[in-house]
Amino acid sequence: MNERSPCMEDGKCSKHYPRSFQETTIVNDDGYALYRRRNDGHTATKNGKVLDNRFVIPCNIDLVVKFQAHINVEWCNKDRSLKYLFKYMNKGPDMALARIEQAREGNNGNEAQNNQEQVIDEIQNYLKCRYVSASEACWRIFSFIIQYKNPPVQRLTFHLEGHQEVIFEDHEHLYDVLERVGTKKTTLTEWMTANRMYPKARELIYADFPTEWVWLSDEKRWKPRNIGNSIGRIYYAHPASGEKYYLRLLLNIVKGATCFADIRTVDGIIHPTYKATCHALGLLDGDNEWHEGLVEAATWSNGQQLRELFVTMLLFCEVSDPKELWEKHWRDLSDDIVYRQRQRLGIADLSLTKDQIQNYTLYEIEQLLNRDNRSLKDYHGIPLPDAALLQEAGNRMLLEEHNYNTESLASDARDLEQGLNDKQRHVYDNILQAVYESRGQLFFVYGSGGTGKTYLWRALISKLRSEEQIVIAVASSGIAALLLPSGRTAHSRIKIPLILSENSCCNIDQGSDLAELIRRTKLIIWDEAPMVHRHGFEALARTFRDVMQLHDQSSKDKVFGGKVVVLGGDFRQILHVVPKGGRVEIVDASVRKSKTIWPECIVHTLRTNMGIKRSNLDQVDIER
Template structure:
């Protein structure tokens, strides 16, 4: 209890006592972003703040920024309902804005229900987004639910009333799926059943055809990475591959043997050397190098592919891959044409540190805010001292960034984390 008011959680009590940040920086960030970002971008930004649990009081941020977050909501409704003269009151606009934020959170396995004091969209008032036919159906179903009457309903709809994805699939005649060997066979089988179900409405025969009669082209190389099965054996990995699916026997297999990527742009003198390298890679993939083996063998690597500098191997590698990096750093094609791959994040960190040191200017450090989430435990008996911030900051987990991010002005930064899985944003930016 703070000032005579019972707080729903310790976090709210600390906020009322002024022990937590007031989220002013996040409010200002949304207002600043509104000068150049669309309404959808702002709603996505707010959802990202919620997902990161960085807001001390999300409801306060909402109250101070909802007018910015709701930008474009009215126009979207006018376009959706084909009613240019449509008008909405403040509560309806807020409700539709919350509904769109909720959809973003749901796509990322979260919900507004998880955030204390955040308002929830009123499902009943969302009928403004329905057509008259949809409204009647909605009313009948909700009446049955509210009266606890039970009931069975079937919504008979023809093409054009389906979801956008189903409508898009109906127009599709060819689907190309690259890097297929990396995907679990269940994904292909799920797509097969889905397409059969969609296209049988037009022709019952499609239910018996692979992928509902649509042409599917898979591409990839089984010599490369197969589906990742955590803790799985070799047999588990093979069983999860596309070649183990019931669909494989219906695939017509073609083989391409000429490596176009390695020969494009090669002059005559380097052509033979490039072809020898390509053959060497192919022999490794097919297990022809080394003695007879069952997946493990000792392979001799040609001397021209080895780093022969025992004193500074990383420096020699950087100089070989990124010659004159400072002069070419403003040219995007320079970085598109080269890369250094490493099997461990620890090695990647060392290479990044060396490359960063080559650029002039002062370093700027950004630190994460790591804390232990007690809800992850199945019991309340644990020693919090074992999980101090220093311990958490030192953890280096695959798939998560390290505690400290060091940048310099003008250094290229690649964003590889898809925060919005549906939009799948992947881009390269320059830090300024």
């Protein structure tokens, strides 16, 4: 006996039990013999009452007689006590959860890092240290049941027509798998077979079929039930699962279907989809609550929160028409898209088209759906984001070239067209025709100062940009570039190298934003072109061919890759500076000496001096 036990006094047990049964025999009115602890003279006062040793452990007469054992019983008059009583009776043997892990050695500098690397997996710790008591072990060894259900439940599978699940091994031949699947019978297909064979079967819906029929899994057929009872449960389908969800709805009301077409038939009309059938039967109440929810949320939440709510509705709510939900609320869902793009690209006055805003909003929604392993492809009717537009939405150069007020530019283009003289108008029409017909050509507009070259550039730029076409306007000098709308120097915009050679190329990488800008450009205007070495034009033409041939193989044989390029300037003004070069070297550096560029060039000459056109001089003096 444990010497630390409370009943031990001076190494002896202080508990006293009767030496013989007769000494403590108590006979009740029913003649039952009982026993109790004796009165040893020790008393205690509890709530004003004196209690002796006999009142320490009360005895229940019925339990003692029934089980012939001494049973300690308390009178539990509180819910908390009752809960503890049953928990105490069923808690099982004592157990402890332990875990063994290797000690980590670390110093002062690596102690924090070691703590971060330690991974605690409570589930694995529990499984590895799980204690099975003796009673549970015996129960499982003898294979006693640990749960039962009444009545039995028959789980009913269902599938779309031609969409049965297939399980096969890696080594199986595909033709053998297809042959086996072709004759595969399921509870759904055989329900239709039973409806064709037995008129009585047509009185039950698919979910109630197991109440009167038994599924023979070995024979893959239904037979009438003779004994026992059972209920049917169709496997769950999420509302976002599409046609499968609507098929499950119909299987809970349709009786006597002999084929899949019968399930889609309402009043003699075969509907194309199960969803349309549900609409015809009035099973879908519509999406009014989801529309109202988005309208209400739009009054206080931002675009990001609305998109989160929209995705939640698609994932967890029974949205019957996702397309209509998108079309009615896409403006609210894209409320912050322009602002986000302005912040991302650093363009304060950025403007996006309707298609760009919708596309970028769809991209944000797609990202939220992907977080839950879903996609917009799972929701019929909602358009998918256009990858090309997404690339454009993230391309700052493209956005800058589209960031114009087309209405204002159209008005400017009409005014500028009216001010063109006959020669300017001829050049203007030829260049526009080449652009509209996508006929890659090279033009050189020759004219001295004052003949209206800059005026012509402005007319061309305004006309094409008002039609949302991209025009790259560059000049060889910074002063000339300032005269062009959104003009840039040629070296900064199209990356012409400072040190040129016969085999030079511009620093434009395939797939870059600048390469995409060049691919989409309709017209390139280069003012003061004679100031650049001919190797610069050859390098640009070589680079354009490399960029364009990825999308059009014929571009590698065209000058400037098939782009319409307009050069302008006056050879009588400043030519390219050749260090320590004479007249021969300077002339040889001119674009007119390029054997690959100049032979392809169509030259137009402007002679009318627009500055003195309104004077009293005759036409000969004006053109002189």
